[in-house]
Amino acid sequence: MTYEITKEDFLFIVNKPRCRGTEIRNGNEKEGHENCGNCKGNYFVGGECNYGGRHTMEEELKQVNKNFEQFNGLVKKKGKISEAKSESKFQKRRDKLINEFQELKKKCDGEGKEFFQGSCIGLDGSQKGFTKKIKETFFLLAEGLKNYIRIVQNTTWEKIRIFRENLEKLEALSNKYTGLVKEYDNEKDPVRKAHLFALMAEKQKEIAGFRLELNKDPLFELFSKEKDEELNNIVKNIFHGDGQFFK
Incomplete structure (x- = not known):
């Protein structure tokens, strides 16, 4: 605007x-x-x-x-x-x-x-x-x-292509994490819930690491x-x- x-x-x-x-x-x-x-x-x-x-x-x-x-x-x-x-x-x-x-x-x-x-x-x-x-x-x-x-x-055209692919990968990781959160919220079994919590923590760490690398890209x-x-x-x-x- x-x-x-x-x-x-x-x-x-x-x-x-x-x-x-x-x-x-x-x-x-x-x-x-x-x-x-x-x-x-x-x-x-x-x-x-x-x-x-x-x-x-x-x-x-x-x-x-x-x-x-x-x-x-x-x-x-x-x-x-x-x-x-x-x-x-x-x-x-x-x-x-x-x-x-x-x-x-x-x-x-x-x-x-x-x-x-x-x-x-x-x-x-x-x-x-x-x-x-x-x-x-x-x-x-x-x-x-x-x-x-x-x-x-x-x-360059090639740098843009790689950058777009990385953005799509980041979005996929974020969607996966969102899915785990939703599954965790709906889960009643404590054992399964604990497992999902561990997966969420792992996915969060993966996203943070990937985002850190992406942030280094001038694009x-x-x-x-x-x-x-x-x-x-x-x-x-x-x-x-x-x-x-x-x-």
Whole structure:
């Protein structure tokens, strides 16, 4: 689901500027700021800025959200790599995803300024620059995307095939364990119940060992549910600093 950047998100990262005027909710550019030069005006309270363009945060957030659209659908595009039915389709989808990640990384290397084009007030509230916080956030995001690019570039059709087989094996082991648990819960005979308990413990150990090995595979990092969730929430996390990208 596409995340829409809200006014609250924007205000969370902006250093709100001061001026000699008084903010008037939903006011025009000059209301409460008759004695100011260029200033924030009523931009932060639902009104117009006093920088000359009479911009409103509501309208500008539409443009900012549009600038972030490229992040949307990354999980779906990434998933198409593992779903490819032929090596040629795999290579085509892989190259397309690499280009997508590289474009986003390039934008992040620019401290995120390109994502905020269309906003008349910069993140320092003065049209001049961005706060230290948002610069650091986009630096960390660029590093995370660089890691994604490296993994995808090293991914081959054969590696994907083996990885899929291992995922299927893990699912089969998990299903077997679930079946043992159900059988254990329904069993009345104490001897049989003890035997099932031992089998469950053995199967748990087998699953843990297999998962440990699977976790070492770079593809697990690329296709894990945790990473999918990271990508799905990446725009929201940019503003709130949540998620492993920003740790």
